[in-house]
Structures are given as structure tokens and as C-alpha cells.
Amino acid sequence: MQRTEIKALFQNSAELADRQVTVCGWVRTLRDSKLLGFIELNDGSNFQNLQVVFEDAKIDNFKEVTKYNVGASIVVTGRVVLTPNAKQPLEIHADKIELEGASDPAYPLQKKRHSLEYLRSIAHLRPRTNTLAAVFRVRSVAAYAIHKFFNERGFVYAHTPLITGSDCEGAGEMFRITTLDAKNPPLTEDGAVDFSQDFFGKMTSLTVSGQLEAEAMAMAFGKVYTFGPTFRAENSNTARHAAEFWMIEPEIAFADLEDDMQLAQDMIKYVLAYVMEQCPAEMKFFNDFYDPNKALIQRLTDLVNSDFGKVTYTEAVRLLEEHKDQFDYPVYWGCDLQTEHERYLTEKIFQKPVFVIDYPKEIKAFYMRLNDDGKTVAAMDLLVPGVGEIIGGSQREERFDVLTARMEELGLREEDYSWYLDLRRFGGTKHAGYGLGFERLIMYMTGVSNIRDVIPFPRTTGSAEY
């Protein structure tokens, strides 16, 4: 069997006109009258379905075919007929239809529309719906765009470890990993759990960031990025948080905060442009069904063609204070900006993506570079409309003395970070990096507002199905 994919059919329709082809796929809809029937067929290669026309006069199992249920997989051999005046560019007039795999009448994806909430309960089947097919295709293409972007710029893709003996951020709830007996773990003489008997000989957790290891790689390769899963054991049951998500973390040597922001901006624009170019049907679908103003594509296109805004934290707080009656949470210099503040800044005040820079050191991590004012650090968060923060980054503190002084202030022990400090002992350089939450980028690009709908099998508080 020489199979033709539906995408290839649509792309080469002129050439294939009147030719006989064999296509495989799943029945999305099937309707029939006495002697004539229509199947909308999808094989996953193409967002749009292929229309298959079948006639009692031409196939020998017409009655049987009319009884196929939605979801059945079939193999169709037939003639390509161009239909320039119909909404689809072509259809197949079947000579033969074979059942590959039947679909039980209990198939939950009948033609009617289903809520995203319901679809989450059938995560193994939902990629067969338009919305999830479009989301996961965009996710795949965006991931490729990210690799392509960094590859074109000569970055090394660094696989940093997921299992870690340390907590990078010095914060954030972590998952413990263990092979010890859950009920009766071995104990030390003084009655504590004896982690020296655990698999790695110590207590280990799932990483919250690959940044520190990426810094080590950047001090050899100059430019590196990570792209892998990251974990948070936070008990936050919101539409924006998952316990397992993917993160991209570039790290660049001989570079400062300006270089870092430029890289972030270039990357975001590159990925958006690439996805719009590669996924026009999917993006049109999101534009028409997931944007109240059907303005998604216009907004993303504008963004690709304009510069992002930039504002210091101090100035941002001043601007927000003018609108403090709009917020549930107080806003003042020194506060951690809440999502409502972030969204107000990017959606109302700037009306485009905006970098907020130079945050108070107290609300940022120990490794961020202290500014000359002694109060703020060279941090940057990128805020985008509809989502809020999607990138958090900083120039890193390369000065050994300043870094160790800050660690001491925070009660971090030098011996726990000796290898990290080595990077400042042995040829340290100015360097910077950021973390991009991949799911938030997908939410931003598609208009899909719940993180559970942009991850194939989401892991959230209380839920790890499949």
C-alpha cells in the first residue's frame, strides 16, 4: 500500500488531480443518504479534514460503511477530485473503503462541541479534537522554532539534570525522590531518616531550574540553553500553574542585562513568526474561536514588528500606584508584583510586551547582580498581555566577594555552593540568562487560558492521571 498523507494531498492537489490515491485516517463525521455518503477524514497530518465521497454504485460495502461510528480508522482508495468552488479545495471519490479499526458507539467524541473541562477527563482522546490538535501542533512547532533559533545562533543545547541534591532558587517547594521504604525508612542513630541509604546516598529532589548547571556550561561554551521539564510542588490550583512544565533557560557569557533582553525579544519574535508561518490553519482557528475580538493574529503580527517596552521596577510601581484602586493587592516599592499588577502594566499601560528591570534585591534570588545603587539587582521580567510574566531573567553576580556577601546575608552556606563559586574563581565573566515558561508562551500564542489545555497530560495538585 502506497499511502498519501492528507497534508501532501492538499499541498500537491494540482499534480494529484484525477489520480488514484490511498489515504488513511480517522472518521470525524459521517453522513449518508440512500445511495451517497460523505466522510470527513483526518489523519493528523493536516488541521483541515479531507472529504471522502462514497457511493453505493461504486463501492461494494456501502451499507457497512454507513454504519461506521465516528472515530473509526479507515483506509480509503479513490480518485482525487478538485473542487475549486467548495470550501475544501478537493475531495476523494472512493473506489474502496476498508475498516482498519472499528469505533465503539460509546466513543465520547461525537460531533457536538465539548467543554475544555470535559475534554481534560479524556486526555488520551482529546488530541483528536480541533482545539487540542491545534494546541499540540503549535506546541510542537514552537518547540522546534526554539531549537532552530538557538541552533542558528550557535548555542549549545545543554541537558541539565532533573534529579538534584540542591535547591537552585533557595526557595520553591520541591518533590523528594526516593527509593526508601515509604513506611519504615531506615533511621540514623539519632532517629532522623538515613538518606545515606537512599538511592543517591543523600536526599534528592526534582529540579526547579537548570540555571546553575547552565552557568557552568556557559563558562565553557559561551552560549548555551536548556529546554526540559521543571517541577514545582506548590499547592496552587490555578489556571497558570502546573507541577510539571517545560522551561527554556539560555545562559550567555560576556553579556549583560541588555544583551539578555535583546536575546529574549529576538527569541519571542522568532518563535511567533515561525509558528504563524508554519501553522496558518491552526492560528486562524485560535484567532476565530479563542480571541473575543478575533484579533489574535493581528496582535501577534504587530508584536513581531515592534519593540518591546522597558521600565524599571521603581517606575513601574509609581505608574501602578496611580491606579491602586484597580487592584486587590497593595502596590508599593518593595512589593512583589502580583499577576494583576503585571497584567495591568502590559495590557493597560504599555499595551504590549514590556520588560520590568532592576527589582529590589530582597524579592529576587541571591545570584542576581547587585546594581550600583546597592538596593536593586539587574533582573528582568518580561510581561505579556493576557498572561503576565512569561520570562524571568537577570545578569548574574560574577563578583566573588559580592556574591559571597549576599549569600551570607541570606544564610546560604558557601560549602553548599562551592562548585558554583568556582565559576567565579576560575575565569568568571559577565554573564546573564533567563527562564521562559514554555506553556505560558503557548497560552499567549493561542489564547487558550488554562495551562491544563496546553500540556498533553498535565500534572497538577491532586491530579496525575494517565
Next chain:
Amino acid sequence: MQRTEIKALFQNSAELADRQVTVCGWVRTLRDSKLLGFIELNDGSNFQNLQVVFEDAKIDNFKEVTKYNVGASIVVTGRVVLTPNAKQPLEIHADKIELEGASDPAYPLQKKRHSLEYLRSIAHLRPRTNTLAAVFRVRSVAAYAIHKFFNERGFVYAHTPLITGSDCEGAGEMFRITTLDAKNPPLTEDGAVDFSQDFFGKMTSLTVSGQLEAEAMAMAFGKVYTFGPTFRAENSNTARHAAEFWMIEPEIAFADLEDDMQLAQDMIKYVLAYVMEQCPAEMKFFNDFYDPNKALIQRLTDLVNSDFGKVTYTEAVRLLEEHKDQFDYPVYWGCDLQTEHERYLTEKIFQKPVFVIDYPKEIKAFYMRLNDDGKTVAAMDLLVPGVGEIIGGSQREERFDVLTARMEELGLREEDYSWYLDLRRFGGTKHAGYGLGFERLIMYMTGVSNIRDVIPFPRTTGSAEY
């Protein structure tokens, strides 16, 4: 500062000749006589170092520069001088050398060669050595080649979950993930650990494979692949096993074992060809220093241009039995082939990569498709010289009745796999897939024989440093 990367210098040397440029990098070696000095500089963009010539007559800090330690990071401004008769194509004659970051005299990477064992103890610095720089560059380029290969063929990149509530293979030691108190976990009334109070409301582990979820995605998109971390809590302290490693798992619908092998072969050849094209300096280094016969490149080139072998398990056992005095482990029909058997097959008998197919069902997983003989399954392992198995795959059992019968034989409960069985209830298709151990591919391509040397920060039994 307009910086030029060393790679760009080498690539555009003709154009840049006699021009002044600024380069940044780390000092690999430094030697000097009274009035003249030489620095081998590396910035991570290029495998080969850049030679910097500095003279007391031309820079105002000659004495200071001669005291820089190996490992220091510096910024050099100078003139590009072509040196067509030297081993390096060009050098920089410095007008100015600035110290970016000093290197302490205790820097462990002095010029002498270090053992790979020693370098593992300084994993944060070892990417600055030739061997590890070459390995991690090849790893990065190979990862990109894999994404490129599948992208060109229209596959969807599927992010399957790492945290799982089930054990795909029905075997394999797994890491438990928990946020429960390690010493005093909550207990149920009958005294068992109450996992309903754990983060996900049940016991969860780190996945050993994304295959089952990938199958669900393939039943919508037709062609998908995963590429992400995978875990084994096996207590095997060998050169070939790590507790955390990366795996590629394609899954294709409307496809059988032959299609699966063709895909695997095409992928391997594509990746090898791409890496040899993109990393000539690194591959020459491996050829000259990591292959006893300096025949690595020749062997890989031959492989790209020839077909892989194919043999049934039954025939393979018969062939091995002829040489049974060569082996520590017994070989007989029904045995699980050991690494020594696998390597003998691929290295001695076939002298090239070989697929072994149609294994006894007893030694393979429940989801593999039963052959008509009722005794073997449509499995395939790809064996390669020097490594043994790097790919394991199969056609999947798409027949609901056959699958559930096999599950019952193995004591697997249908309710634990209801969503997986749904894929056979609702439009199942012939389908197949495989898993490629990414690190084994890198070992094969580079000749580096310990998995700890192809992972930036390896996790193995008893070791999770950094």
C-alpha cells in the same frame, strides 16, 4: 564593544584579514619569553583555539598579562593575521588585552592531560577540556539533528509526562516522588502509608517510558515522537547505565514492524551524517584519540552508506550457539540476550548494525504484537558495534482481544490500563514505535565508552552531585 566570535573569525578569515577585531574567551595556555608571548584562547564557539600573539612593544600591560593563569577570561583587541603556513589558519596580534575574570592558581585544569575519571570529579569545569567540549557539542548537534529529522517528516513532538501514576513496562525499578513527611508519613486506618494525602492524591513515580502516552498522541496525529528525560532506579553500576538519561520515542500509526525499522535506520543515518557534517573538528578528534584504529569516521561513513542487517531472534540464537564457548552467559532459545551476545552479533557476525526481530513473547513487554506463530512478538532491537542495543521497539498489539488476553496472562488489571485499551476500542490502527537511548547513540558516535562522560552532570547509583 563589538565582539567577534572565534568561529566567525575562522569562517571569515579572508574577509577579516588585517582588520582589527575584539575577541573574548578563556586562556587555555599561555607562554612567554622576555618580550613576546602566546595565548591559546577558546571562547566555546570553536573547537580549535585561537592563537593570540602579544608583544611588550605593543601592549602596555605585558608583564601583567604574562602572569595570567590558565583559565582566566580575557578580552583581546587586535589585528587578524593570516598564517597559511602554520597549523592554525590565522592569529591575532594584540593591541590590547584586558582581564575579564582572573583564574586562581589552584585551577585544576592545567595543561597536562587528565583522566576522564578525574574530570568527572570536576563536572562543572570539565566542559572546558577538549574531550568534554567535543562530546557536549556533538550531543547538542545530535539532539538538533533528531528534532530536524522528525520535523522534516511531519512528526509532532509530544511532551509526555515524567511524573506518572503507572509503570509502563510493568517492570523496571522506579523512583517514588513524594511530598509526604519522610519519617512520619500519614497512615491509613489499616496502617499503610496514606498516599491519598500525597501531592497528587496517590503514589507517583518517575516515568521509565513515554510510550503509552505517545501511542495516544499517535492515534490523533499519526506520527509523533518524544524526546525527554527518562529514569531507572536500577542498582547497576556499569559504564552503560545511568539513573537519568534522555530517550527518543517515535510512534507511528498505520505502520508495521518493517516501517518501524525503516524509520529507525533512516533516523540513525540522518543523525550520523548531520553530526559528521556539522562537527568535523570534533569528529576528527574522536577519530584520532578515541578509536584504537583511528577508523571511527570511516566506520560511521560506511554505515551511512549501507543497509543495516536483519535477523530473527531464533536465527540469532542459532548463530550464537555456534560460538557459545565465547560467552560467560548461556545462550539458548528463550534467553534474554546479554550485552556480550549482542555485541558478538553486531561486531563479529554481522560487522555492522543489525536488527534482531521476533523475540519470544515471554521476554518482551505485554503491549508487543503477537506473531502468527503464537510464540514470538513483532519486536525489534537494533544492535550496534561497540555499544550493543541502542534501540528497542515493536509493533504494538492493536487487537483488543489479543491484548487483554495477554494482560490477563501477565496479571495486569484491565482497570489500570482502561485508557490505553480505549485506544483499541475507538479506531485503533496498526502501529509501531521504538525507544532510542540518546546517550548510547552519543557513545556510539564518539567512541567514548562511559555514559558518565556523555552526560553533563550524570546521575548514577550513589551519585547526584551538582
